[in-house]
Amino acid sequence: MSFPWARQYEPKNAVTKFLDEKLPLPRLVYNAVGAGYPVPRNLSYFWNFGVLAGFFLVVQIVTGVVLAMHYAANAQVAFATTEHIMRDVNWGWLMRYAHANGASFFFIVVYLHIFRGLFYSSYKAPREMIWLLGVVIFLLMMATAFMGYVLPWGQMSFWGAKVITGLFGAIPLVGEPIQVWLLGGFAPDNASLNRFFSLHFLLPFVIAGVVILHIWALHIPGSSNPTGVEVKSESDTVPFHPYYTAKDGFGLGIALLAYFALVFFLPNALGHPDNYIEANPLSTPAHIVPEWYFWPFYAILRAFTVDFILPAKLWGVIAMFASILLWFFLPWLDKSPVRSGHYRPLFRKFFWFGLIPAMIILFICGGAPAEEPYVMLSQIATAYYFIHFLVILPIISSVEKPEELPYSITEAVLGSDKKMVKGENAEPAV
Structure with a gap:
């Protein structure tokens, strides 16, 4: 988004001038999330969820990389290595709980982000590409989360993988070959774990790439706002920094309070009890369910x-x-x-x-x-x-x-006073 009144980046010293000439990263950040990015002045806290989603994606990637260092994708030891992480790895319990509950918070803020987009019709022109890329991100999230759910190799992990991959078997002619190809065999086992682990590790970085495209697409037409009215003048906008960095920071603080309360006090509240039992192909759970964030689509199924x-x-x-x-x-x-x-x-x-x-x-x-x-x-x-x-x-x-x-x-924020709407100073009171 380029507005004539947007602040321009000006390097202050020799180092930043050199950087700006050779690798203009500071300019990119300044124009993307700094004072050089004008945004509508009336954004509510419903516009915080995009930043929160980005934050929890980073949490998932960081904690996931650490967990991958200690996990073994082998059906004989996968459950044991999960317990090893919990009991023997320094701060392993924190990494696992932060990762498991981080997935839930990631979906919470993304669901809120989607419903905000549905209510304010953020999918309308000229922001169609932002919405389409957002749907792609959501599909990638679902694939990543499903594969991650299999890795602890508990009862729900095993039977969830069997049921969900079994859905492809319903497709005429090609369904069964696809199912066998996904699992690497006729039932979840070592081949399945290796495939799911590899993809679970890879897809978050693909998501991060699509998120960059999502943000790039956002900066072309600019942010939407609660009125749906497009920006008309400089008085309709404020710089992203410091106004919305402060607002997003406050929202992030509230989210982190809830997140850490769950991680430290109720770490297993969103998990299924059967997934703390090692996978047993000969013992079918009474009630097979996926993680909570898949429930509406499981109900449709x-x-x-x-x-x-x-x-x-x-x-x-x-x-x-x-x-x-x-x-x-x-x-x-x-x-x-x-x-x-x-x-x-x-x-x-x-x-x-x-x-x-x-x-x-x-x-x-x-x-x-x-x-x-x-x-x-x-x-x-x-x-x-x-x-x-x-x-x-x-x-x-x-x-x-x-x-x-x-x-x-401006009129929506300050009222219908014409001088306010035009950005002029009101006459002094007599």
């Missing part, structure tokens, strides 16, 4: 129970992947000229009283046993989920009458 033209299992697999892939089409499904949900009364009602409850129900049903009433509830929530995006959203965007938008971001 299990919502299909009747064969209709295709097997129910295949319908479930198609719906599970389609529930995320349809996000790629949101920029074209939602035709409303207004972005912010604050100015879309009909959209707002369906979002808060339709989509959000449906997602909550899917979260609950995904972690519950595959029995009534959870199966029926997941079927209803799944139906609404797809109807919301494929039917309701396009209809709303065509028939809805939006509320009046403010003239500018």
